[in-house]
Amino acid sequence: MQTLTIKNLTAEVDGKQILNGINLEINTGEIHALMGPNGSGKSTLSNVLAGHPDYTVTGGTISLNGEDLLEMSVSKRSLAGLFLAFQQPMEVPGLTIGKYLKRIVELRLAEGERMNVSAFIKDLKSNLDTVGLSHDFINRYLNEGFSGGEKKRMELIQMMMLEPSFAILDEIDSGLDIDALKTVATGVNKLKGGDFGALIITHYQRIMENIKPDFVHILYQGRIVKSGGRDLVDMLEAKGYGWVREEFNIPEEADEYQRTIAS
């Protein structure tokens, strides 16, 4: 079993403190959902985990199997088994998906090990089928001209090909219709198992119908204010984030969150 541990994490971006002391432990074999309204710090947490240079950690620790993650470079974190599915994946014109995936899969081979290219292609095609993308995508340029839904599916393809120990899925469900949501869930469920843990970051409940999380956490103003099981999702469904504010005595400043949830 592997463990990703976040302790008392505080972080800022552009000089503004966003995370105010996050505590979270994820083991492989577990699916965690982190829910929270816009502006609660969800994306900041995913960027800090992946090591984006614009985000500064001001306190606390993150460790991956006891090793200090914050000491690792961006690429080293990835090679250590951490994966971030981007909320807004970047386009790289001219870089074909086949060539790109082959390269990043090769990075994970043991020294002296040679890639089995035909097995790689078979895997890739099967994964494309799983998320509902045609095999033509192998020769397309990475994310260039993709629809929002295609970009999200391509994030999942990368995740499935790299088989990380921990995946952070940053709003993988935003901008997707119900059918697309189902295929995305199928992709995540394909990896679900003893060697894989995930943190699904979202502000919608509906993805939880397809990916059943083991733990649910509510993030509010840079803190995890409540953790529990799946019943928390139902509670949010019924009562909205306003209930969180009232229950935890948080000053009113977030009417827009209510509207987001209601819509």
Added chain:
Amino acid sequence: MSISAQLPLEDYEHGYYFPDQSVFKTKKGLDESVVRAISARKNEPEWMLNYRLKAYQTFLKKDFPNWGADIGDIDFDEIYYYAKPVDKQQRSWDDVPDDIKETFDRIGIPEAEKKFLAGVGAQYDSEVVYHSLKEEISKQGVIFCDPETAVREHPEIVKKYFGTIIPHTDNKFAALNSAVWSGGSFVYVPKGVHVDIPLQAYFRINSENFGQFERTLIIAEEGSFVHYIEGCTAPVYTTDSLHSAVVEIIAKEGARVRYSTIQNWSGDIYNLVTKRAFAYKNATVEWVDGNIGSKRTMKYPSVFLKEPGAHGEILSIAYSGFNQEQDTGGKVVHLADDTTSVITSKSISKDGGISTYRGLIKVADGVKNAKSRVTCDALIIDDKSVSNTFPYMEVTSDDAVLEHEASVSKISEDQLFYLMSRGLDEESASTMIVNGFLDPLVKELPMEYAVELNRLIELEMEKSIG
């Protein structure tokens, strides 16, 4: 044709040199006696000597271009204009002197020749030291030799075309080349003959303070096809050298000529080349022009579309790194109805390098149904580097469709972060972005050269980041 696997990856992998063992060298600097000495060494007929002398007078009269890259510090008195490396040209690599053979082995020419070339010419300083053409190609009447041999053995063809596409009066450097030219290629493809695999010429400068002035003439008769490839490298010295070539192409009715260059000169070479083609009825001429090396390059391959249905295509790839300026592009002149052209330029600027696209589309008065498309994309890697675009259009016809698109992009932090978050280090991530930027163009190259170009770009990226 990669050799880098065996060599340490230094700044410029072809920067080594061997001691100058020329069998004959003209004195330093240029005057009429130097021109006469070159001609005498070659036992030329008088008409060629006279042409050289006339061109030398033109060279003296012509000014430097008052535009383009800064080339004002070229010192014509400090250059050797002719160095003959060997007594005799060879048809077998075994007979080429060891130093010279090793140079070409390192570049990978004999290996490439075995694998995918129909013929090879290898020039070392002023002379072509090795030349070969596959027997089945020569049996079809194709001529591929150095121009000196052509002057001796095919004077009627040379006289008919030499200097007709680029007269010595064209510009100062064309005049200089016309006066002191030595080496290069002569290609003649008879009517209807398709040379399916490429011919290649390789140009190597070994001497210091040297000027290489090769001269190439390609004649493709009606309905024929040929692909000619040139490659260039030189040692790294502390002083500058000059490479000033002239390339003339004639594509007759229905012929197609493709001319590909991968220029990887060392960082002390002034590379000032004039390249021009005439395309007749329904003929196609394509220039693929890759400029990676040199200190300053000024080069604008051009196509004159002389008769209806002619098509010209120019693909220009430029990389400018530290202390480099690539002033490149292309020129197409539409002189007849129903002519079409495409110019595509991709440039990369890094470590203070300057990349300039300079191009001209001209449509002559009264020409009907001319179409042209120009696309220029520039990638700037850092804040020190520069990209310029000068797309000139001269159109007097009212029946012409001209499109022009230009874009300048920068590698963004977010793009790098995205790729690095998949496990790539910064260098590999930016190389992937750069190679992706070039990919649509690189696809146009034969596979081996596409690989070579990608590898060169990777080396350039390594040397600046690492």
